[in-house]
Amino acid sequence: MSIPTSRFKDSANIYLDIDKCTGCGLCVEVCENSGFTLVxxxxxxxxxxxxxxxxxxHCMMVCPADVIAIEGRSLAPVQLFELPDKSxxxxxQDLLAMLQRRRSIREFKEKPVEPEKINQILEAAQTAPxxxxxxxxxxxxxxxxxxxRSFAVEFSNYLNGIRWMASNWFLRLMRPFWSKATNEMMQGFIKPTFDIYVNEMNKGNNWINYDAPLAMYFYGSPYSDPADPIVAATYAMLAGESLGLGTCMLGGQHPFFQHGKKARLFRKKWGIKYPSREGLFVIFGxxxxxxxxxxxxxFADIHRMS
Ligand SMILES: Cc1cc2nc3c(=O)[nH]c(=O)nc-3n(C[C@H](O)[C@H](O)[C@H](O)COP(=O)(O)O)c2cc1C
Known part of the structure; x- marks a missing residue:
């Protein structure tokens, strides 16, 4: 057994074409898992x-002589590619300009996002650490x-069915079990958000995902680091920006997918495999x-020490 994920439990296989090895030792240096030694x-x-x-x-990518082949856990030598030129x-300055021009966008033209761009966003997001x-x-x-929109309508109906979670009596009941910050967030953010999502949708206004032409929900499994989907979503957002799309992260939805039968049914309907601790939507258009x-x-604080 290797480090388990939802996809794989076993280690990958390592194949070595020893005759080609020049003994440079880069693989030994790069493998933080102490996978190699030079003899x-x-x-x-x-x-x-x-x-x-x-x-x-990393060992396959660093080896200048193509000595190492890793197979398993979704990796194989066919996935190696030549790096884009450094130039x-x-x-x-280019990157900063893109970052500075980015805004969270909630108003979109009536123009679909082309399938090619959807593929490009997914391709870029899959490069995330x-x-x-x-x-x-x-x-x-x-x-x-x-x-x-269909997702937002069903999500609003689902929220309506669990509205007691944002009711005054429930918040009062839970107060002794919650921290001060949680209580303030529930009162000042979650409860009003709940109400706005449902009430506005009843009037036909979609405050949940703003009728965007494209949405992607990134989520992890019980095995993954909770930060993984967030990092992937950030890459997707930046890819969208680079393709000339407006983007916005939406974090208000995943907490409500987590617990109970209704949440399970909602996830099943939308093919969401796991309740994710840190799922995150990104909308594009x-x-x-x-x-x-x-x-x-x-930032709230930058504490530099030297
Ligand atoms: C984790 C996360 C969750 C967010 N959730 C929402 C959301 O549910 N609805 C929304 O309209 N904007 C959401 N935003 C966007 C923020 O409101 C936005 O980043 C903020 O208003 C600052 O604007 P800017 O992104 O243009 O700098 C979210 C952003 C992040 C990073």
Whole structure:
């Protein structure tokens, strides 16, 4: 058994074409899992591997002589590709300009997102780092406005059915069990959000996902690092930006998918396989609003030590 994920429990297999090994030792250096050792200037599998091969692929990618083949846990040598030329990488200024121009967009043109762009977003998002390879991030893709709205309508109906969770009596009952911050968030954010989602949808206004032409829900499994879907969603958002799309992250939905029969039924209907601790939606579309300026934002705290 290697580090388990929802997809794989076993280690990947390591194959070595020893005759080609030049003894450079890069694989030994790069494998943080102590998977390799050099004996007489030739690579060998080490018996000190901590987890067995998790198939991060770094040894294959770093080897200049194509000595190593990893197979299993969704990895194989056919997945190797030549790196894009360094000159094609955006400069810091290019990247900063894109980041500064990004805004959370909630107003979209009546124009679908082309299937090619959906593929490009997914391709880019799959390059994201992940806690334990191979990725345990799952993605639900709602590919057009009808599907996105239909999800929002059903989500609103679902919320209506569990409205007691945001009722005054329930919040009063739970107060002794919640921290001050949780109580303030429930009163000041979750309860009003609940009400707005349902009441506005009853009037035909979609405040849940804004009738975007495309939505992607990134979520993990019980095995994954809770940050994995968030990192993947961030990559997807930036890919969308680079393709000229407006984007917005939506975090208000996943907490309500978590517990109980109704949540289970809702997840089943939409093919959401797991209640995810940190699922996150990203919506995409051609923006119907123009910003003239940006504002400088700041972290709560940057504590630098040297
Ligand atoms: C984790 C996360 C969850 C968010 N959830 C929502 C949401 O449910 N609805 C919404 O309209 N915006 C949501 N946003 C967008 C924020 O409101 C937005 O980032 C904020 O207003 C700042 O605007 P900016 O992104 O243009 O800088 C979310 C953003 C993040 C990072």
């Amino acid at each position: 007489n200037q030739k690579v060998e599998r080490s018996d000190k591997s901590i987890f067995g091969c998790v198939a991060c692929g 094609t990488v955006p400069t810091y 992940m806690g334990i390879p191979p990725s345990d991030v799952h993605v639900l893709v709602l590919e057009n406005k009808q599907m996105v 051609y923006t119907d609003i123009i910003y003239s300026k940006g504002v400088k934002r700041s």
